[in-house]
Amino acid sequence: MIRKVAVPIAAIVVFLVLWELLVWINDWPNYVMASPSDLPAAVMKFWMLFLEMGWQTLWRTVIGLLIAIFVGVALGMIMGFWRIMREALYPLLVGFNAIPKATVVPIVALLFVGAHDFNTVMIAFMISFFPIAVSVSIGLSTLEPEYRDILRSLGASQSTIFWKIALPKTLPEFFGALKVSVTLAFIGTNLMEIVSPHGRGLGSLFDSGKTNSDYPLMFAVLIALAFLGIVLYYVVVVLENIFAGWAEREPS
């Protein structure tokens, strides 16, 4: 247990020391590369802003992700249960997923001018639902027929089969995809905040750091983003352990 906490923390410390050393050895001024020791000051200066903007980034990411889960699971179920729908929808989804979302940002921003929260949530959703849809559809369509038969032969309804077998059996794949999606949604939110600045979220704090040549602030935002990203990721890991912990192989 101590090891589980101590090792990652030690790794972070080593990383920060190496970073500091690198900047110090090269004698980089902080407009080339800020060093970790510059960051606390940058955060302290704007810490209220960090909290406010961090919260905005967080909630918009989470809402976007929740919508992605909802839509992704629905699409996955449609594709998982009906082969014809899979054949119809799959190429569309792949094509949609292949479009770089940076190009979609201005389009969405133009479509719904001024609806910043809505737009940001939209991008977070659009960028992150694909892995969920694919994993759920694969999980459902690869369910061995015997699993279905064992319940069907007892007269179980389709929905009983779904709740008792198909859904739990798909959970490990679902959480695998969710770990990817949570990071993607986070990227989506920041993409919107930076590419189409509207004064909200950590992305806009980054942008104002850029316009004011406040390099330590920009780096501090990066660290804050990394921190938020880690928190989001581990929330998913905790949920995974609760709901799909059985899928983890016992160390033998």
Next chain:
Amino acid sequence: MNCCGPREGPASTKFESITAASLSGLIDIRDVTHAYVTESGPLPVLRDLSIAIPEGGFVAVVGPSGCGKSTLTRLIAGLMKPDSGEVWLHGEKVTSPRSTVGMAFQNPVLLEWRSILKNVMLPLEIVPTTLTRREQEERARKLLSLVGLDGFEDKRPSELSGGMRQRASLCRALVHQPNVLVLDEPFGALDAFTREDLWMTMHNLKAEEPFTGVMITHDLRESIFLADQVVVLSGRPATTQHVMDVPSTGPRVLDDLYTPEAAERLNILRRQIEIAQGRAPADAGGTVS
């Protein structure tokens, strides 16, 4: 190629007499014909297949792979309907799945997220039952102990060996006290020694929890050791090619498999399988004298 015992008349003659003798069979498969619809046209799998199994009977079905054995089990379980012909269980025509059937497959299909006990109790969550929660659990525990799994109730399926998982799967097939047990190559994936252990378990189970059943198998020794009748299906589309009764005189032991009678039965069955596979002419089959 052609040896072994006196020739038998056409298999169907013998077969019809058996149907006639057990018109009120608990499992009654009558002239079932079925074809799958595939992209390259219909694929006939069963043709005029009839099998009747009296109450308490246990029939093993053997036949070339791909001949339609699993299809037969799905028809008995009511998972699909035949194109023509009928399946009757306990005097009722099967048109849809019914809770009086218990099934087990080669793949034990245990749910990884449940304990062994909860896996065995699964059918009781679906089939209407008068048992209280506590009685359900007692029943599951009793079955598990019958198959030698006491102490494993709270383990996850992944912590059990293949043979143990198959034992648990048998318990699940029996927990709701079905009239009919349908087994599709249940021991097909197990090694020879484990399989023999499971054979003994089957005999124990049958003594304690009498059932009527059909078992698909590709192990001829298994078929004559467990069943009181072995049905050999022809190649696809499958129909009854040969029926062999295996009378028993008291409890069976593994040594029974190493007697001359057993050797002769196995010989005949092997010959019949060769005919079904099209590797031997149809008149090469022998019979038990």
